[in-house]
Amino acid sequence: MSAIGWYNGTLGDLDRMTVPMNDRAVYFGDGCYEACLANNKRAFQLDAHIDRFYRSLEGLSIPFQTDRDALKDVLRQCLGAADEPCAVLYWQASRATARRMHAFPEGEQKPNLLVTVTPKTLLGSEQTMKLITAEDIRYAMCHIKTLNLIPNVLASARAKEAGADEAVFVRDGFVTEGSHTNIHIIKDGMLFTHPTDERILAGVTRAVLLDLCRDLGVPVKEQAFSKADLFAADEVLVSSSTLGVRRASQIDGTAVGGKAGALYERLRNAYETVFRGEMA
DSSP, X not given: OOSEEXXXXXXXXXXXXXXXXXXXXXXXXXXXXXXXXXXXXXXXXXXXXXXXXXXXXXXXXXXXXXXXXXXXXXXXXXXXXXXXXXXXXXXXXXXXXXXXXXXXXXXXXXXXXXXXXXXXXXXXXXXXXXXXXXXOOOOSOTTSOBSOOHHHHHHHHHHHHTTOSEXXXXXXXXEEEESSSEEEEEETTEEEEOOSSTTSOOOHHHHHHHXXXXXXXXXXXXXXXXXXXXXXXXXXXXXXTTTEEEEEEEETTEEOOOXXXXXXXXXXXXXXXXXXHHHO
């Protein structure tokens, strides 16, 4: 099978899988998720993604009883059943299956686990991204990777309509992150990125990028930067688990970046080395 679905122990063709209507993910988006890139049936930075998954569960008070080793076994089983060598591994937990009510269900809550494995085509390293800016109308829990993604979905749809690849959220004049990515800039040889507070999700690839900067002697400043800084940057970098590290060449129809190509290539090549080494 090229696309795999798994739900509470049942594995099959993704397009034939179903979930109960009373799964609280259906009513409320009452759950959290993770996604990472897999190659040769191995998931990149899997431990870091699992750690963040359990932090999200704790942040939402979801009583998920499956331990890390058992979860890894399920994820590896799903990867092993997929035909495609390169794929996106996605999993989510919802609080329970119960009749619709806003308060948590009474009695024992049995969270549901859903996993998908879908084919992924990697972009060439020379391809740049086109971005748009969008007002950040999300709530104050962006550090938890919840299923509540309507503002992200709307922003991503607007980017697609504009012929762009991603939307960059701006709140009170400052860049936070993308609709499904982290956003960074390079200015005068230094990398700037928003600090990991409640306004952004602490990206796993973001953490890899910052480690690489430190290894290569590139100064890092975890500090919010403005929309004006975004347009004036020497390079605008986009990172995510499925994209890796890429640079933008256009924002809102205006050319950006292109002034620190050598530094970007060092970072990009270093990231590719880490990725290939872990996926070998």
